[in-house]
Amino acid sequence: MKTIRYGIIGCGLMGRELASAMARWCHLADMDVRAELIAVCDRIDAARQWFVERMPSVRQSTADYRELLANPDVEAVYCAVPHNLHREFYCAIIRAGKHLLGEKPFGMDKHANDAITACAAQHPRQLVRCSSEMPFYPAVQRIFAMIESGAFGQIIEVNTGFLHSSDLDPNKPINWKRMVEVNGEYGVMGDLGMHACHVPFRAGWIPRNVRAVLSDVIKERPDGKGGRVPCRTWDNATLLCETTDPRGGEPFPWTIKLQRIAPGEKNTWYVEIKGTKACARFSTKNPKLLETLHYTGGEQCWQQTDVGYEPAFKAITGGIFEFGFSDACQQMLAAFTYELAHGQPLRPAAGCVTPEEAALSHRLFTAALESHSKQATAAV
Numbered sequence: 001m002k003t004i005r006y007g008i009i010g011c012g013l014m015g016r017e018l019a020s021a022m023a024r025w026c027h028l029a030d031m032d033v034r035a036e037l038i039a040v041c042d043r044i045d046a047a048r049q050w051f052v053e054r055m056p057s058v059r060q061s062t063a064d065y066r067e068l069l070a071n072p073d074v075e076a077v078y079c080a081v082p083h084n085l086h087r088e089f090y091c092a093i094i095r096a097g098k099h100l101l102g103e104k105p106f107g108m109d110k111h112a113n114d115a116i117t118a119c120a121a122q123h124p125r126q127l128v129r130c131s132s133e134m135p136f137y138p139a140v141q142r143i144f145a146m147i148e149s150g151a152f153g154q155i156i157e158v159n160t161g162f163l164h165s166s167d168l169d170p171n172k173p174i175n176w177k178r179m180v181e182v183n184g185e186y187g188v189m190g191d192l193g194m195h196a197c198h199v200p201f202r203a204g205w206i207p208r209n210v211r212a213v214l215s216d217v218i219k220e221r222p223d224g225k226g227g228r229v230p231c232r233t234w235d236n237a238t239l240l241c242e243t244t245d246p247r248g249g250e251p252f253p254w255t256i257k258l259q260r261i262a263p264g265e266k267n268t269w270y271v272e273i274k275g276t277k278a279c280a281r282f283s284t285k286n287p288k289l290l291e292t293l294h295y296t297g298g299e300q301c302w303q304q305t306d307v308g309y310e311p312a313f314k315a316i317t318g319g320i321f322e323f324g325f326s327d328a329c330q331q332m333l334a335a336f337t338y339e340l341a342h343g344q345p346l347r348p349a350a351g352c353v354t355p356e357e358a359a360l361s362h363r364l365f366t367a368a369l370e371s372h373s374k375q376a377t378a379a380v
């Protein structure tokens, strides 16, 4: 079986998640290619040590990403570092000849993203993709199939979003994700935005313009050293986009809700599509429930289907069981690894976010910043 040898740069929350996905590769049933983690990089020794102690395949551990990129055995890199480092690290990874699965937002701002997009375009032989795992939930894969078959008819409206309550506690100390200079001006849009754009963008639904309302709910936080500091990142964002479907050309509204302060929500990613022939909705709040409505002229009935463990990349878990966040991360890595080995995704819905889609998200979020500051609709 072909093996793709990976390095991970950024051994934090997401670095560990993707390493775990590689460590349990045997979970995937039919893959003809394997991911193996051989190198890790983090500026914090203890962060790297976690990997070294648990993963015997790791042969290189370094605090300097340049050393990892100089390792000829590393073919592909998963990079999960704070947003202000994306531009430097992603461009260096691509220029070093490695394939890149980079975390969103794929550059702290549009300027950084433009540089990454240009770098990827200059190196077409390398696979460059942006992380976004939620569409790999089996119910969302079914929604993709409905989109591809034209089942919705004319699109009436689309609603997507990602809701957390992780910042509801005003006494939670500030960290890099709440600092404008590290997280970026986008605030919550940089953190959660790409997740909410993945399905509509892959469907070909392109926003023409946006009216955004951004909220800085909690303006000050403990600094973790006994004092308090300003917290200037946008906590919540509501975007209303005028969007077109290439199939019919008719405009429709797409609302995007991105909230770090959404009482009662822990990690709720959702998608809802309403069309003239069918509707569908899914939320990770109830991760195996797919709701659909097929309109054939009679009663309009919402149906509830329990979608079990039926991912794009088959796994050993029985079809009746539940699918979760760690599974979605592994499916995303499988999609990247499959595309690397085969030169194309298994199918469009089972492919990772492309640099073009990431660039479109930056156009949208930059327009949203403009819309909020001018209190007017902005062109995307």
Ligand SMILES: NC(=O)c1ccc[n+]([C@@H]2O[C@H](COP(=O)([O-])OP(=O)(O)OC[C@H]3O[C@@H](n4cnc5c(N)ncnc54)[C@H](O)[C@@H]3O)[C@@H](O)[C@H]2O)c1
Residues within 6 Å of the ligand: 009, 010, 011, 012, 013, 014, 015, 041, 042, 043, 044, 047, 063, 065, 079, 080, 081, 082, 083, 085, 103, 104, 105, 131, 132, 133, 190, 191
């Ligand atoms: N796909 C998702 O669901 C998801 C979820 C959370 C975060 N993210 C994204 O993942 C990325 C990282 O987020 P996280 O939550 O893992 O953050 P984290 O803070 O847990 O981890 C970041 C790691 O980067 C390391 N680092 C910082 N500077 C470095 C340097 N100069 N050289 C080497 N390592 C360095 C830190 O020491 C830390 O271990 C961000 O882009 C974030 O938006 C994605």
